[in-house]
Amino acid sequence: MNHALKIITVVFTMLLVVFFIIVSFHKETEITNAGPIPKVFDAKTTILPSPQAKQLERKNLVESVVSNKTIYLTFDDGPSYLTMEILDILKQEKVAATFFIVGTNVDKYKEVVKRAYVDGHTIAMHTNTHKYNEIYSSLDNYFNDLKIVKNKIYNLTGVSPRIVRFPGGSSNMVSKKYSKGIMTNIVNKINSKSYYYFDWNIDSGDASGKLNKDAIYNNVVTHLNYDTNIVLMHDAGTKLSTVQALPQIIKYGKEHGYTFARITKDTRPIHHKINN
Numbered sequence: 106m107n108h109a110l111k112i113i114t115v116v117f118t119m120l121l122v123v124f125f126i127i128v129s130f131h132k133e134t135e136i137t138n139a140g141p142i143p144k145v146f147d148a149k150t151t152i153l154p155s156p157q158a159k160q161l162e163r164k165n166l167v168e169s170v171v172s173n174k175t176i177y178l179t180f181d182d183g184p185s186y187l188t189m190e191i192l193d194i195l196k197q198e199k200v201a202a203t204f205f206i207v208g209t210n211v212d213k214y215k216e217v218v219k220r221a222y223v224d225g226h227t228i229a230m231h232t233n234t235h236k237y238n239e240i241y242s243s244l245d246n247y248f249n250d251l252k253i254v255k256n257k258i259y260n261l262t263g264v265s266p267r268i269v270r271f272p273g274g275s276s277n278m279v280s281k282k283y284s285k286g287i288m289t290n291i292v293n294k295i296n297s298k299s300y301y302y303f304d305w306n307i308d309s310g311d312a313s314g315k316l317n318k319d320a321i322y323n324n325v326v327t328h329l330n331y332d333t334n335i336v337l338m339h340d341a342g343t344k345l346s347t348v349q350a351l352p353q354i355i356k357y358g359k360e361h362g363y364t365f366a367r368i369t370k371d372t373r374p375i376h377h378k379i380n381n
């Protein structure tokens with residue numbers, strides 16, 4: 106009897122030990138599955154708003170005319186060495202446009218950003234790094250990145266930018282690879298931070314880098330028919346055909362009764378369907 110009791114006690118103790126091992130292992134796997142929140146931004150990469158930033162005077166302000174037939178020319182991924190050429194064309198044609206700039210390009214082209222502002226264009230944000238795996242890996246990463254480009258623009262122009270375009274647009278299919286539902290989450294939060302995002306309804310097709318100026322021109326002018334025409338173009342250093350197509354696009358617009366305007370928070374938003 107005594108012997109049987111000993112066996113039961115030993116077996117019971119062993120079961121108890123096994124139970125605790127299983128419980129603690131399970132907890133551990135739960136923590137592992139949750140994964141650490143990726144932090145790609147730290148104090149070193151934080152750019153603070155400069156207390157000395159003075160608002161630049163918009164000496165050469167180009168009129169931005171909104172009508173019932175308006176073209177909003179938008180340039181993503183700059184500034185680059187080509188942006189100056191684009192600014193020259195816009196100045197000559199007295200046409201206002203919108204530049205969705207990438208923060209990591211700003212340091213090399215500070216004067217270009219300043220000139221674009223002084224000339225009366227909208228300086229808008231296209232993130233600091235444009236690296237999908239970083240910006241779209243979490244909500245915090247996206248907004249921390251945006252703050253960097255925002256402060257860079259503020260430090261140069263004295264004005265806080267409010268207009269945003271997401272790399273790949275709000276309809277991009279790539280971001281979900283890094284964080285499922287991230288575009289829905291960003292879009293839900295963006296207005297509460299007083300930012301306004303814009304996609305496009307006319308794609309010049311210049312992103313591929315394979316089109317010549319005539320193909321870019323045709324892509325734009327054959328699709329003009331909305332009252333709000335937001336045209337996607339790029340002013341990255343490889344997009345020479347875009348610069349070459351620009352005078353013809355402006356000419357066509359003017360000859361067909363369109364006005365040109367820059368995007369502001371009051372512009373009718375063009376938003377894609379979100380796919381995440």
Ligand SMILES: [Zn+2]
Nearest residue numbers: 181182272273
């Ligand atoms: Zn882009």
